[in-house]
Amino acid sequence: MFGFADYLSIRDLVCRYALYLDRGDFVAMAAMFADAIFTLPAGKYRSDPAGVEAVFRRHMRFYEDGTARSRHVTTYLIVELRDDGRASAEPSVIGLQLVPGSTVRAIVATRDQDESNRVEGEWRFAARRIERNLEGDISLHLMTAIP
Numbered sequence: 039m040f041g042f043a044d045y046l047s048i049r050d051l052v053c054r055y056a057l058y059l060d061r062g063d064f065v066a067m068a069a070m071f072a073d074a075i076f077t078l079p080a081g082k083y084r085s086d087p088a089g090v091e092a093v094f095r096r097h098m099r100f101y102e103d104g105t106a107r108s109r110h111v112t113t114y115l116i117v118e119l120r121d122d123g124r125a126s127a128e129p130s131v132i133g134l135q136l137v138p139g140s141t142v143r144a145i146v147a148t149r150d151q152d153e154s155n156r157v158e159g160e161w162r163f164a165a166r167r168i169e170r171n172l173e174g175d176i177s178l179h180l181m182t183a184i185p
Contacts, residue, residue: 040119047161048117048125048154055166056110056131062100064091070163077167099181101137106179108145109134124164127152130171137178145179147172 051070058067068091076083076090080097083089101107114130133146153165 040125044119044125044161045117048127049115051154051161051163052115052127052129052150052152053112056112059094059110060105060108062098062105064094067091067094071166073157074163075165076163077165079168079170097180099179107135107137108179123155125154125161127154131168133179135179140178143174145174145176146170 055067055070058064058070065087068087071083071085071090072087073085075085078093080093083093098106111132111134112129113132115127117125117127119125127150129150129152131148131150132144133148134142135145136142147170149169149171151165151167151169152163154161155164156162
């Protein structure tokens with residue numbers, strides 16, 4: 039049975055990804071994909087938290103506070119329970135950034151495709167695919183472009 043508590047758990051899972059990313063906590067963020075397939079424009083990572091962490095560390099630009107000075111706002115979160123007991127969601131994420139000497143600006147918008155399942159009563163990512171839909175000037179966010 040899929041109830042409101044399940045929705046909240048899946049919502050928190052999706053939002054926690056953005057929270058860890060904005061904090062620059064790539065270890066915690068990557069650990070969320072220990073048993074999942076994580077697909078970025080840079081490649082596909084199957085149960086490979088170290089690979090996920092490395093790609094973010096390699097490409098993201100960090101500032102004095104240890105973060106990318108970003109906020110990834112998750113919106114349009116619609117969660118659906120599938121017949122196989124897994125859940126799917128397609129959140130949109132808007133990346134905002136404020137760097138010294140600038141104003142807050144939108145730098146990217148993505149559409150994510152998530153699959154989650156319950157493991158020992160806890161909802162976890164089974165898969166996440168990130169597709170960039172709109173991209174602005176990300177030169178102050180990334181050291182090198184993620185292909």
